[in-house]
Amino acid sequence: MKNLAIIGGGPIGLYTAIKLAKRGHKVTLFEKRSWPIDKVCGQGIMPSGVDNLINIGMTFTPFNSFTLNSIEYIERNSILRGNLHGPAVGTKRTELSEQLFNIASQNPHITLCPETKIDSINEKEDSYTLTIGPNILEFDFIFACDGLNSWTRKNTGHSKKRIIPSRIGARIHYDIAPWSNSVQVYWSDSIEAYVTPISNKTIEVAFLWFKDSIESGANLKSKLLSHFPLLREKLIEEKSLNDFKGYGPFDEVSSSISHKNLFFLGDAYHFLDGITGEGISLGIKASNIITDNFDNFGIKEKLKINFLYMNYWIWTHLALLMSKSPFTRKIIFFFAKRNKYLFNYILKLNDLNLALLK
Template identity: 35%
Template sequence: MIDLLIVGGGPAGLAAAIHAVRRGFDVVVAEPRPSPVDKACGEGLMPSGVDALHTLGVPASGRPLHGIRYLDATGGRHAEARFPSSPGLGIRRTVLHEALSARAAELGVPVIPHRVRRVTQSDTYVTADGITARYLVAADGLHSPTRRALGLTVRPPTRRGTPRYGLRRHYTVEPWADVVEVYWSADCEAYVTPLGPRQVGVAILTSRQLPYDEQLAHFPLLAERLLTADRTAVRGAGPLRQRARSRVAGRVLFVGDAAGYVDALTGEGLTLALTAADALVRCLREGRPQAYEQAWSRLSRSYRLLTHSLLWVRSQPRLAPLVTPAAARFPRLFRGAVRLLA
């Protein structure tokens, strides 16, 4: 019997594996896809996420991010707040995945090419397709099969609004800012993340299932900047809102997007995954797996509060276009929100 079976070898699962091995656990990661795995992602780490990488001993190369800038759809009005101390990081998801995979391999973490389909548990162990472990960590993504199999996925009520989706494309162009730019229109948002000397990622969050270029047309200044740049294919993800009844179910614990997800509005998904992985393993090391639920709630509180608030504004057609003017009019409030995220 091993100590820990981790289902999912993305950033959340690998971070949990690295923390676990360093704390003396016997770990196996089950991931059917070869590394690195690409997916739709904003590809920005908050400063606390960069700190989490350093704690893992993972060197990561990317583009320093010094703050967040909100702009209206035309780019004419804006508000900017700088991170108060250290920078964040714009990093390709594949680069991050490769760095985490290399660190896990350095520590001797076995990654088996296996898709877990069935999970059963008793008071003393968990069994997943014949693999037996003291605990199982589900890090199997936004639409976690493990979460669904255990009956922990909660369907959001229809009154909460239409589902939202994320679309991402990379452009070969020199970044024009050292911050993440967030463009607000009446219907959607566009996130521009500098990733390298000649690369930016542009993610669009929307409730309308329209082609990427039609969504980008809501932001004329941004569309004009990217008009002649080489571009990659579009990747998508969603619906983004995924509710979980709990983060702990017996000897099964959830981390990353599998633990539940509100929206990508505040760009904290990767950062929360890395910091929550540390908290999860610490709770197991202390013999208090149930304490992880409270630890996750504490770590994600600012993310959930700010994201729910912005989603409420987004759902009000008259208020959504006023987000950027309000941030420009009340700069101290905007700076406070950015400091909270950082």
């Protein structure tokens, strides 16, 4: 049994804590806020992510989520529809956070420490120490799951700048019944809007855009919506939950998944963009590779994670190219519409990519 610390109690930190505790390790999780935790996110969970979350005890019902069976890409009057290979779900981040928190808090091997500020992290020969106020705590391994702007990454010197131009995200909820069983992606130049049903009476609209393409500040929401007249027609402003929230820019990533006894997971490792809607499922897959092979984590497991993220890198860059270039969008829409089977297969492969290595 190892003494492990997790920094960050978002979905990946909590999931990793549950998996490691199930293997009999002693896990202490430090979170700077208190649960349930909200975050700007499209709130869609891919089929592989849903399966993994159900395996650790989560339940998705019509009361806490909405089942999604496809993705629709929409530009002006053109719609490209791709089927998902299994049920995906839309669910509120606070619902995801609360359920994971409840599962973790019932596990006797897990100690949850909310509202905790870690002052410093220090590497020793075969362990790490965390200083929290007057206490110095020693752990065999640290799992950094502290998100996009990872404190751990910065304080251990493992941050590196990413090369693609910065992007920003935002989201807002509406009490409007979903009009589709799909996640809808509305394209405009250098900006996209994502509509995810999260219950039978609520939808979420998330936006992602290149930092230079829209000036932030006053009336940001109206500026964003002005790019999507088709979508704006469907949204009733009085039904907005007034919880418009921005997030970003996405600027840095970790230089490697592990450094001696320190692992980076989820967005703390690598967040390129939300455009592929797979951040949670991807973080969970990487977490599985580490937690399922924790006692003999080696080069093979590192390669699997590299493969996983290479796949993410390719799809994200292709999608970003589509975002930037109307011409590329036209070509992809043209070919995908005429090769539906291939398009569905590619969508499936993207979510199931690791199956290739198993």
